[in-house]
Amino acid sequence: MKNLRNTISHIAGTDADVLVNGETGTGKELVARLLHEQGNRAAGNFVAINCGAIPDNLIESELFGHESGAFTGAKGLRIGKLEHANGGTLFLDEIESMPMLVQVRLLRVLQERQLERLGSNDLIALDLRVVTASKVNLREAAASGEFREDLYYRLNVVTLDIPPLRERREDIPLLFHHFLLVAGARYGREVPPPGSDQTRILLTHDWPGNVRELRNVAERYVLLGENCNFDLEQLMFGAETQTMISLPQQV
Structure with missing residues (x-):
C-alpha cells in the first residue's frame, strides 16, 4: 500500500485521468477522493456515479444532462454529472457496466473535453478530471468485445491496482x-x-x-x-x- 500511496501523491497534482482496479469493497472511491482532495481541483465538486446502479435508459441523461422536451418526460433542464463536475472530479464506478452506446459518447467527451446535453446542439467546454473504477479486468473485457477497446485505452492513462485486504x-x-x-x-x-x-x-x-x-x-x-x-x-x-x-x- 505504500507504493499506492506514493503513486497517488505523485499523480494527484496532474490532470491525468485515472483507472482504478480492485475487488468490491477495496476502497476505490476512497482513492478517487484522495486524488481529488490532493489535486489542483480540490475546490471543485467531487461527483460520484455508479454506472451499474442506473438503468440503461437513464444513464445517458444522468451523465450528459438534457434540455426541456429532449424526450418524453423531460419537463425541464437537467444538468448532468459531467457538467456538475466541471472544474472538479468525476468518479465513474463500475465503468464496465456502462452501455456500449453511452461508452461511445463518453469517449468523444473525454477526447474533446466538451459535451452536448441531450436535445441541444450547444457545446459546453469541460475542465475536469475523470477517475474510473472497475471490479473486472477491463483489458480482458475489451479484448472479448464486452467493453469498447478504444475507450479502454483512453481511460488507461494511469492505472492504480488496489490489492484485496x-x-x-x-x-x-x-x-x-x-x-x-x-x-x-x-x-x-x-x-x-x-x-x-x-x-x-x-x-x-x-x-x-x-x-x-x-x-x-x-x-x-x-x-x-x-x-x-x-x-x-x-x-x-x-x-x-x-x-x-x-x-x-x-x-
Whole structure:
C-alpha cells in the first residue's frame, strides 16, 4: 500500500485521468477522493456515479444532462454529472457496466473535453478530471468485445491496482483502529482497543468484503461490543450477533 500511496501523491497534482482496479469493497472511491482532495481541483465538486446502479435508459441523461422536451418526460433542464463536475472530479464506478452506446459518447467527451446535453446542439467546454473504477479486468473485457477497446485505452492513462485486504494483512490493524475512531466519534462512544488475541482474529480472516467489511465490523464493535464483552468472533458474523443480542438490549 505504500507504493499506492506514493503513486497517488505523485499523480494527484496532474490532470491525468485515472483507472482504478480492485475487488468490491477495496476502497476505490476512497482513492478517487484522495486524488481529488490532493489535486489542483480540490475546490471543485467531487461527483460520484455508479454506472451499474442506473438503468440503461437513464444513464445517458444522468451523465450528459438534457434540455426541456429532449424526450418524453423531460419537463425541464437537467444538468448532468459531467457538467456538475466541471472544474472538479468525476468518479465513474463500475465503468464496465456502462452501455456500449453511452461508452461511445463518453469517449468523444473525454477526447474533446466538451459535451452536448441531450436535445441541444450547444457545446459546453469541460475542465475536469475523470477517475474510473472497475471490479473486472477491463483489458480482458475489451479484448472479448464486452467493453469498447478504444475507450479502454483512453481511460488507461494511469492505472492504480488496489490489492484485496487478504493480500495486505499488515494494513488490517491500522485500518481497524482508524474505523474504530471514526465510529466512536460518530456514535459518541469509547471502546477498548482489541487485544493481541482479537487482533489475531482480524488477521486470520480472509475479508471477502475487503475494507467495507472491515469497517462494518468496526462499527458493530462500537455499537454492540459491550453486550458480548467485545468478542470479535461473535461480532464478525452478523446473523449470530443478531440472535445474541435481545431487542431490549438493542434499544
